[in-house]
Amino acid sequence: MRQRAWSVSNLPIIRPMGVSSLIFLYLPLLTVLIFAFNKSEDATTWGGFSTRWFSTILDNTDLIRSAKVSLSIAIPCALIAAMIAAGLAIGMGRATGSVQNVLRALVNAPLVLPEIVTSVGTLAFFSQVGIPLRYGSLLFAHVVMCVPFAFLPIRSRLRDFDENIFEAARDLGASSFRVMTKISIPLLIPALLSSGLLSFIISMDDFLTSLFVSGPETTTLPIYIFGLLKLGASPEVNVIAALLLIIPTLGLLVGITWTATRRRSNEARHQ
């Protein structure tokens, strides 16, 4: 490869900065992975290799319960947020000019609002209206939080389409319903999947909103972990964190391999 005459990466501090950022990003993750196999009773001092804490957490009913709560929120939240976002994105495509600008600003604003503000607001709203802090209210808060994120991939996918294909579908005699089921939704499936996945991750990961609006029966996993730390760092925390790191990564790898093989076989069919 030919060396370019000048490039930002030639500046003296750029390379060390890049390398150290990567180290700072991944070193904590590596630490967690290693300490998940710690034998010691104390989470932060190394006492030899062991998998004992993996079996302990399976017996920890509080932990299992909070993981179940998190999943029971995150899965429906992902589905509902993706659906609402799809409706918003399709509808916004039909609005014109200033109406569209105002709508887009309203949908995007929560992305830059401090989460503490929306959390306090949501809690204040629930208590004013008299909605008890149970499963429904937590799910509602999570959906509201996820919609602006779920909106982004769908909107950008819609913008990639030739507007004319929807007109062409109408022109070919399709009712609005058939345009939606046969054209819009099939074309949006990849975007709907990434919207859903994004919402799922945001919901699973959320701490602040959940802290404010969860009740005694709706303790989510992040809140439970935070509680564990307050009692003094137990090695269980490392194990949970390691699992939360490993399971989604494996899922992602399986997903990528699956799509790659499918695409390859598709191409082979058309040769």
Place this chain on the structure above:
Amino acid sequence: MVDDSGWADLVISGVSKSFRDPKGAEVKALAEVSLNIPSGEFVVLLGPSGCGKTTLLRSIAGFEKIDAGYINLGGTRIDLLPPHKRPVNTVFQSYALFPHMTVAENISFGLENEKIEKREIKSRVAEVLELVEMRALSERKPSQMSGGQQQRAALARALAKKPKVLLLDEPLAALDLKLRKTMQIELKRIHRATGTTFLFVTHDQNEAMALGDRIAVFNSGQLVQVGTPFEIYTAPTTEFVANFIGESTVLTGSIDSRTFTGEGVKIQQIPNQIADGSAKKIIIRPEAFSLFSGKNSVGQLRIKEIIFAGDALEVLLASSTGHEVRVKSDVSILAQLSVGNEVELFVDAAQIGQIN
């Protein structure tokens, strides 16, 4: 859909449509346009961009609501129907094929919207694929085809619906010149084979003349002139048409006892159908002129520019007042011409026309 091709005349009557531009000002896209198109005709809507031709096409398809007037097809008013209930189909400039479907699926999509038997759909898909010579590519996705192939697929998809009128919105604009010429011939063949009314929008005058049984010329939302390509070319009624279709020299002056005087030029033997008077505009096509020899001399004119076009010479002359005269000539005289010299100009007076 019923095959009643004899009763599919398209009647466009007094159609108007206005838009608001981004500043809020009203723009008239169509101003009381009326046009009758008998069943089976190939009509080209021609005009510069923004002249209203596409708006008219979209109004017939149902994508634009017209403000005034009506559109009848085979005796039924269609301008109030939604797009999916109109017996017309569109071929879009961008092809607008469904990216997640194969060619065959794209074509059957339109047929599945009607209550047609599966077997009938299959045979119709095969039939139109045969018509556009795309049989071998029926299982391809749009992304696996060239522009020309996508265009054929889009054409097949629209024709499979057996529309009473096929609307074509600059369908060849994205193709290169050579492919465009091939597709023009293909379109003429397909038009003859199907007998469907074709309504074709373009801004390319050569394409319009190559394709149309009749051409409707639009300018600023108005229908300026309708006629066969021959009529439009030989007898344009306005200066706009004269300049938009082919090249021409327009001269303004007075006519007295069969002699035109104006713009520093004097032309005798003006045809009788052009009446005497002052402030008359006459139009002369480049091929009506000749240099060095002819019957009717216009006098000596200075050569401004010589353009060699391979099969012909285009010579720009300037009259004594500096008015430009365009001459098309045989290439054999090239050696005798040089810019700045004077040359004797002749005209075939029978080819002189008049515009308003």
